[in-house]
Amino acid sequence: MLRAGLTATRRHVLAVSTSDPGLANLSAPAITDLGPRPANGTAALKSWEAALASQQQLLVTWWLDRMVLSTYPLVERLTWFWHGHWATSIEKVVYPLPMLTQNQTLRTYALGSFDDMARAIVVDGAMTYWLDNEQNYVSAPNENLARELMELFTLGVNQYTQGDVEAAARALTGYSLVSTSGAVTFDPSRHVSTPITILGSTRVFPDAPSLATFLVAQGPSPMFVVERLWFRLVSSTHPPTPAQIQTLVTSFAARNISALVAALARSSAWSNPALSLARSPVEWLVAACRALGVQPSTLPADLVLGFLNAAGQVPFLPPNVGGWPSDLAWLNSAASELRMKMAEALVKVGDLSAVSSVSGATAPTVLSNWLGVASWSARTASVLSSLATTPPQMVVAALCAPEYVVSA
């Protein structure tokens, strides 16, 4: 019965809809083109800096709100996955508007065509600045975007040579950028228009999106995307079997992301409780807020961002172009301490009515049903029962229990 319940939960997680009632009352964030940084010592600088800080914060809390409030969370879950895949950091980009635009692009294609997504991101303003493509000139190519496009975004490491990186950089030339807005302009006269040899194939690449399409169409690309998705949604410790890889790669033949996610959900691995992932700080916070009915933007921003920052995972601020560490990296003593402190803050404002009348005997079952945990170990059940008379502490224990920190 528990397995059926688990499968049902997963089926719900996979549901999507064109309209999401949970998000109906969440307005678009007031994020604007802030213009260039005013000169030092001017009065304008102070208000510019204040607006920058406030919009950067708004960007994060707005997205957390979407993750928590959505009735059909799959779109946000996949947008979050793609943010880690095409990891771009506001630390370098600075301006919130290009980051918001990229986020909306990732959401648009989150369950769409990987080819369309790659074509859009390769000329995305935040990505262009993040990997220096506005400084990639015919006379002096900059390899940054070219290398990561192949290594981290489309093919995987060791699928290309240094010569391919240099050639791909030439296929990405011709773009300029307004960094404050993220507006990207293509000037064909500043682009290499002669045939370029990449991965053994010689052809004219009329623009950067044509290179993206070429790379996404290469043989190793589907396998690479399948492994990335498996790693984040199924297990980082148990790789897919050759048969599972075959099925998943086949489902992705047309580079249709929703077909791949559906194939993943049909896989026996999807309902195998042995294949589980630790929730990352953002995933844990969002799950806890959903359970307790807490909208992140209503919490003190210092509390939310302080937790995420200390835990090492602030949305829009990945540590590097490779994205955040894997699930096991979140299972350390420091993260355990941070979760306890955050859970203590959440239970003060959250809705605990679901557990208001539990007894020591009923606490474990009530909590597992409420929080969607398949079952507690004897260890955890015993702690929960012992705290039944103090529901806030009992809920802290449940949210920090190993079985909740790890999502089946």
Add this chain to the structure above:
Amino acid sequence: VSCPELTRRRFLQWTGAAGLASLVATLAASDLAAAATTAPLAPGTPILVLLTLCGGNDGLNTVVPYTDPAYQSLRSNIALSGAQVAPITGSLALNAAMPEILALYQQNKVAIVEGVSYPNPSLSHFTSMAIWQSASPAEAVSSGWIGRWLDTRPRNPFDAVAVGSTVPPLMAGNKRVGSLLPLGGLSVPPSIFKGLGDPSRSDPAVVADAAGSIADLYTTATTFSTVPLTALSGSGLDRAMHVVSTMIGASVPVRVWAVQLSSFDTHTGEVRTHDDLWAQVSKSIGDFMTEISATPHANDVTVMLYSEFGRRAASNSGLGTDHGTAGPMFLVGNSVKSGLYGAAPSLSALDANGNLVATTDFRDVYAGVAQDVLGVAGSDIMPGWTSSISVH
């Protein structure tokens, strides 16, 4: 691009192994409880502090061949000269942004190993960092070099500790793994939740890891929380190095510390960024050496700095440099013998991609550190590796 900090997945992917999951679980509550003594570290016990410079440090603008005409011509738009360099020999200078390191060099406390890399160097941040952290360029292994040192020792969660929010793969062995201390220190949580860290037979591997991390918290927090940490305002690196010097001063029984600094990936606008980073590194090392000088461990500490690769000899037109190969390593300590080790790579004999050709293998440096600081032979943690460079 910021810090190419390794994800465990990249490490596993590169090494083709899947051993780390069960590994973390081996640090179960009972093991940690046994090791959670506060036995102070005896003065005279060598301590290693690893500082990873993430992103690929531009070695040519760190240890500068300032008199080589090829240096100016290869990178005329970012080449340092005049007051930007502080000569240490007739042909090499330190970047002038690192005055504390220069002073320590002059006090005979800094070894600079030049031209360090490994055969067939990778230009990928992630692959190259995995190679440096595993110390196995040619063959895939699932463990880090400090992790394999932990494997040679009895279980002790204090042996190797990373400061920050993740444990780097260099501290993951086949049987043991390093611990973690956040910048703000650890406080002991309420005892009512302690039972959540107990092992349970029904736990799948990842759940067991989660339980182990809770047990780990109670164990290490009990010791670390006895050491008061002063709140510092400086950079993250300043604060991390201050945490390490404070813990060393309190004789916490940690043998290997790991700290990291990101943002060395200077594809564009390099000079200012690179100078700022080295100013941070230099100040934090200078402060650190001052702080430990008043402790009983002043002569026991070796700080080792490395990056996953150096950068291209020629600059690009964005006033930066693309990924390269060989670069310098620094080892700092009162018992380190100052001087230049290895050999500066030639600027007139670059490889086919325009990169420096290494003169020195990083495993020689690791082997020297293994012998002088960790008390094991290089071959104990890097099977078959017999040569070494000792800077002590």
